[in-house]
Amino acid sequence: MKISVVGCGYLGAVHASSLAKLGHDVVGVDIDQAKVDLLASAQAPFYEPGLPELLGETLATGALAFTTDLSRVRGAVVHFIAVGTPQQENSNAVDLRAVESAFDAIIPHLTAGDVVVGKSTVPVGTAQRLAARIEAVGAHVVWNPEFLREGYAVKDTISPDRLVYGVRPGDDHAVAVLDEVYASVLAQDIPRVVTDFATAELVKVAANAFLATKISFINAMAEVAEVTGADVTQLADAIGYDQRIGRKFLNAGLGFGGGCLPKDIRGFMARASELGAGDALNFLGEVDAINLRRRERMVDLCREVLGGTIEGARIAVLGLAFKPDSDDVRDSPALDVAARLAELGGRVRATDPQAIETSRRVRPGLDYVATAKEAARDADVVLVLTEWREYRDIDPDEFGSVVAVRAILDGRNCLDPVQWREAGWTYRALGRP
Numbered sequence: 001m002k003i004s005v006v007g008c009g010y011l012g013a014v015h016a017s018s019l020a021k022l023g024h025d026v027v028g029v030d031i032d033q034a035k036v037d038l039l040a041s042a043q044a045p046f047y048e049p050g051l052p053e054l055l056g057e058t059l060a061t062g063a064l065a066f067t068t069d070l071s072r073v074r075g076a077v078v079h080f081i082a083v084g085t086p087q088q089e090n091s092n093a094v095d096l097r098a099v100e101s102a103f104d105a106i107i108p109h110l111t112a113g114d115v116v117v118g119k120s121t122v123p124v125g126t127a128q129r130l131a132a133r134i135e136a137v138g139a140h141v142v143w144n145p146e147f148l149r150e151g152y153a154v155k156d157t158i159s160p161d162r163l164v165y166g167v168r169p170g171d172d173h174a175v176a177v178l179d180e181v182y183a184s185v186l187a188q189d190i191p192r193v194v195t196d197f198a199t200a201e202l203v204k205v206a207a208n209a210f211l212a213t214k215i216s217f218i219n220a221m222a223e224v225a226e227v228t229g230a231d232v233t234q235l236a237d238a239i240g241y242d243q244r245i246g247r248k249f250l251n252a253g254l255g256f257g258g259g260c261l262p263k264d265i266r267g268f269m270a271r272a273s274e275l276g277a278g279d280a281l282n283f284l285g286e287v288d289a290i291n292l293r294r295r296e297r298m299v300d301l302c303r304e305v306l307g308g309t310i311e312g313a314r315i316a317v318l319g320l321a322f323k324p325d326s327d328d329v330r331d332s333p334a335l336d337v338a339a340r341l342a343e344l345g346g347r348v349r350a351t352d353p354q355a356i357e358t359s360r361r362v363r364p365g366l367d368y369v370a371t372a373k374e375a376a377r378d379a380d381v382v383l384v385l386t387e388w389r390e391y392r393d394i395d396p397d398e399f400g401s402v403v404a405v406r407a408i409l410d411g412r413n414c415l416d417p418v419q420w421r422e423a424g425w426t427y428r429a430l431g432r433p
């Protein structure tokens, strides 16, 4: 099938190359020439395991191409819109300008019967509004939210947990076309939910709101654990054995960040308020607040371990990305804590396996070094703020010879306290005695 993907950021680049891998003929369109040039030479503009290989393979067979020329979507029968929907600068609401202009720009290139598929995360009600414009030229609209996780984006696209199609009631044509697009996904017995526009839009933000709530729930338990001497990691194991609860997304620590969870819960609250249902989501304000309090707590813990003052202390920060296997530092708790410690006069030396360049763009003033050992040289305290495998595998004995003081703060509960304490380290973590 001939398919276009408009918007080649994180979502669009992965989606376009995955569809090409699934056997389609795909053109990816973006307004950013530099991004298009990178993608066309099989380089991902961000770190995502497996993506450069997938780009290389599908570009080489001719199944995939990238361009800035929107008219090249002509001839495609399905057009995915995968542009960004960031948080507005001065409010919690979602900035829809890119989605609006992508839908408007594609209209002159559509043929009756084409299907325009929205993938971006939008406030409920958006699809209904945009569909009216598309339907005026005889084309169809589907809202088909994306649930991919960074670090697993290719796998989550080719083998998702479910597919959701939001369509006009009775639009069998749109459903049949999308079934053809996803034929090899559906062949893996992946559940498919066909619903209306509003439900499809809500599924996405509801899923992210639930995940954020689960993380903040366990971080709230960590706060209580800290004043009672309890251990939140054992608590999470014990409640996680209850199959109704489950252990996933119950890792207490510095909390959630990234380009989705924080902005999605805020946008969801803003939209519910506009619709007169703000009270229903007041709890998400608490979820957000609990999440942000963990960063304060980390700074306080650091001050405590340093004997009451951060100023002048040599602080090693391991991890800057919002999570491992990503170079993304959007709303990253790790980078936020590193920056606050520096603002408080700490002599912070920070490192990350992938996110130094992205961090430098946001926080140019920090001192970045290439390796954990360099960051830790002569340090008074070491903070692990993103749980990269290579930090979890550090040998405490060997690492101890580099630092000035053997003190480690585990911001992600990813290290073994027994092993570190046996090697003579002061080990402190969030939510643990």
Ligand code: UDX
Pocket (backbone or CB within 6 Å): 146, 147, 148, 149, 150, 151, 208, 211, 215, 248, 249, 250, 251, 252, 253, 254, 255, 256, 257, 258, 259, 260, 261, 322, 323
């Ligand atoms: C998320 C959703 O998982 C995905 O379905 C959606 O499409 C986009 O948003 P992503 O932003 O890639 O994906 O990150 P995710 O793996 O969900 O992690 C989000 C944040 O929560 C990270 O900062 C992570 O460190 C944190 N987290 C996750 C915890 O603090 N504890 C946990 O137990 C799990």
